[in-house]
Amino acid sequence: MARPTIKDVAQKAGVGIGTVSRVLNNSPKVTPETRKLVLNVIAELGFKPNTVARQLSRKTRVHNIGVITQPFISYRAFAERLRGLQLALSELETDYELMLYTVSSLAHYDERLTMIVQTGAVEALIIIDLDLYDEQKAMLREANLPFVGINHLNVQDWPCIGTDNVEGGYLAGRYLLDCGHTRIAYVGDELIDTFEFISSAERFEGFKRALTERRMLLPEQYIQLGPHEYEVAHQLALNLFHLSEPPSAIFAMSDMQAFGCLAAAREMGLRVPDDVSIIGYDDLEFSRHVGLTSVRQHLELSGRVGIEYLLCLLNGDMPPPPSLPPLEVIARQTTRTFGEAG
Amino acid sequence: MARPTIKDVAQKAGVGIGTVSRVLNNSPKVTPETRKLVLNVIAELGFKPNTVARQLSRKTRVHNIGVITQPFISYRAFAERLRGLQLALSELETDYELMLYTVSSLAHYDERLTMIVQTGAVEALIIIDLDLYDEQKAMLREANLPFVGINHLNVQDWPCIGTDNVEGGYLAGRYLLDCGHTRIAYVGDELIDTFEFISSAERFEGFKRALTERRMLLPEQYIQLGPHEYEVAHQLALNLFHLSEPPSAIFAMSDMQAFGCLAAAREMGLRVPDDVSIIGYDDLEFSRHVGLTSVRQHLELSGRVGIEYLLCLLNGDMPPPPSLPPLEVIARQTTRTFGEAG
DNA sequence: TTGTACGCGTTATCAC
DNA sequence: GTGATAACGCGTACAA
Numbered sequence: 001m002a003r004p005t006i007k008d009v010a011q012k013a014g015v016g017i018g019t020v021s022r023v024l025n026n027s028p029k030v031t032p033e034t035r036k037l038v039l040n041v042i043a044e045l046g047f048k049p050n051t052v053a054r055q056l057s058r059k060t061r062v063h064n065i066g067v068i069t070q071p072f073i074s075y076r077a078f079a080e081r082l083r084g085l086q087l088a089l090s091e092l093e094t095d096y097e098l099m100l101y102t103v104s105s106l107a108h109y110d111e112r113l114t115m116i117v118q119t120g121a122v123e124a125l126i127i128i129d130l131d132l133y134d135e136q137k138a139m140l141r142e143a144n145l146p147f148v149g150i151n152h153l154n155v156q157d158w159p160c161i162g163t164d165n166v167e168g169g170y171l172a173g174r175y176l177l178d179c180g181h182t183r184i185a186y187v188g189d190e191l192i193d194t195f196e197f198i199s200s201a202e203r204f205e206g207f208k209r210a211l212t213e214r215r216m217l218l219p220e221q222y223i224q225l226g227p228h229e230y231e232v233a234h235q236l237a238l239n240l241f242h243l244s245e246p247p248s249a250i251f252a253m254s255d256m257q258a259f260g261c262l263a264a265a266r267e268m269g270l271r272v273p274d275d276v277s278i279i280g281y282d283d284l285e286f287s288r289h290v291g292l293t294s295v296r297q298h299l300e301l302s303g304r305v306g307i308e309y310l311l312c313l314l315n316g317d318m319p320p321p322p323s324l325p326p327l328e329v330i331a332r333q334t335t336r337t338f339g340e341a342g
Numbered sequence: 343m344a345r346p347t348i349k350d351v352a353q354k355a356g357v358g359i360g361t362v363s364r365v366l367n368n369s370p371k372v373t374p375e376t377r378k379l380v381l382n383v384i385a386e387l388g389f390k391p392n393t394v395a396r397q398l399s400r401k402t403r404v405h406n407i408g409v410i411t412q413p414f415i416s417y418r419a420f421a422e423r424l425r426g427l428q429l430a431l432s433e434l435e436t437d438y439e440l441m442l443y444t445v446s447s448l449a450h451y452d453e454r455l456t457m458i459v460q461t462g463a464v465e466a467l468i469i470i471d472l473d474l475y476d477e478q479k480a481m482l483r484e485a486n487l488p489f490v491g492i493n494h495l496n497v498q499d500w501p502c503i504g505t506d507n508v509e510g511g512y513l514a515g516r517y518l519l520d521c522g523h524t525r526i527a528y529v530g531d532e533l534i535d536t537f538e539f540i541s542s543a544e545r546f547e548g549f550k551r552a553l554t555e556r557r558m559l560l561p562e563q564y565i566q567l568g569p570h571e572y573e574v575a576h577q578l579a580l581n582l583f584h585l586s587e588p589p590s591a592i593f594a595m596s597d598m599q600a601f602g603c604l605a606a607a608r609e610m611g612l613r614v615p616d617d618v619s620i621i622g623y624d625d626l627e628f629s630r631h632v633g634l635t636s637v638r639q640h641l642e643l644s645g646r647v648g649i650e651y652l653l654c655l656l657n658g659d660m661p662p663p664p665s666l667p668p669l670e671v672i673a674r675q676t677t678r679t680f681g682e683a684g
Numbered sequence: 685t686t687g688t689a690c691g692c693g694t695t696a697t698c699a700c
Numbered sequence: 701g702t703g704a705t706a707a708c709g710c711g712t713a714c715a716a
Contacts, residue, residue: 019685063393079418
């Protein structure tokens, strides 16, 4: 049988729905016996009050903003973005609450997205680390569901808080070149991930451009790709260090992967930055704490700005998407000038 | 005026509510003129469809689990717990969604909690890093809202996924003693925080007990307390290092604070672990990556177990709260045996 | 104390 | 194409 309602309970208990409701809401005006009877039936039927009907009846409006993203098992950066969302939301004293949706595959993503618009569970949507097909955009627009993306190139046909991954990769590459390195390797995700999100490809592209500009070669073996995991990055770095001519510098496409490289260097007895320089990407809070050189991409701020912009859209305004401060390399203790010394 | 409904729109536009609904849902059967007219009125009135009513009408049930916590700006551990919640939820293939509530003060906490039960926005609640007054427990029980806490001593009167902070502090203290240290300091939060949550006090208590057992003195200056922030911990550690007789080991009540201490040591030119040993608490994923010795408290697992237990409760079962694996010190590169060498 | 009828704001199904 | 009207499931005055 379908999910029972208070009607079913009332009928089975031989009372009116009013009584059931009173029991549910701990009204004092109900005899202990009746209450007990009703409670028994409720337990028997496994009745659970319908949240939605209850809210409608109680006239309590709820305003939800959905946050949809890849399973953030993979992306530590997500936590910092989420913090930005959260902080902005409370500082602005809105009455919006945050709903968290995580998707495990492309198919699941699509399914969740249609579920979200069909149920109407949220009034607006923040999309992090995921792309949007044309059909999906159309669906969201038809449903009048404002949405903004975070972590995309500044695309034209939907509002994004863009971060230019190509530029970031370029900066990292140029920085290492400026340090005097001539043997520079790349450790990163597969160029297209499960979700067809291409930030790795973008960062790699910028990186390559920097090398090409300076007519620097990038041997095939210096390109190490694999799933976005610490252990994998660790192994990829070991591959590099075992090369007959190992690199003197590594650009890791995320801080987490950079830490994997650092661990590999430690294991190999390599000193950082004396023997090998390592630069990450993200500038996570922890990276700041432990002195990792990294490309800063203003993670928390991206969340804040994302919310602010979404609130604009919800408000009916349509300003152009705001942009984040420029990316920059934050030099710390895992890189240093090479050449004169090394 | 109160929030307009489609009725208001219909009236003002001189059409039936059916038409308004059709416009809202992009039904093809509506003349362009009518549509435009209605859309104008909608814009004029600033009408937004009521999420709740829409859901009721569409017969889409939603099942939400609320997660309420301190602003996780302060507690990095929260992200790992959240990941556990999230993963368990999707692996168990439930149709529950996660709602995130953050509270900024005790008053705000209370306000949010009553809001949550009154609106009935969620069917169950996970409470992280927050305590519960008797009145609050009563309120939740009356509302039939199952709830489980995470990160509390295993209290008797409400279900918690307990972590024994006293024991953890004790383990940290004893570990440093076993390493041969005789000058051991504590860096942690104020013993009672803004939210009257006492994990710092508990960890400190266990730590003190370990010292006392071995008749080790704990000078006043070796107890450095302050707000839960990296920079603060950093400063507190500097205080310690500037003492005429600085400690040879520090127990920091969280990994983040341990990193603050590490930075201070670096600045002072102290080698870790040769000149000073540092142990944290949490065993964050990053701590593993960078080699911080820490007390492992199974953060992600606590989230998983929390969800599993909550689902039991939602299911009407009432098993005793499960317990986590025992706490343990994970020795890495920031501590080492002292005495024979130092 | 208990049962009934109405309202909450939409959507969907009818006649028109 | 458009406008009434009946659900949707629950809370709650109101009458009994």
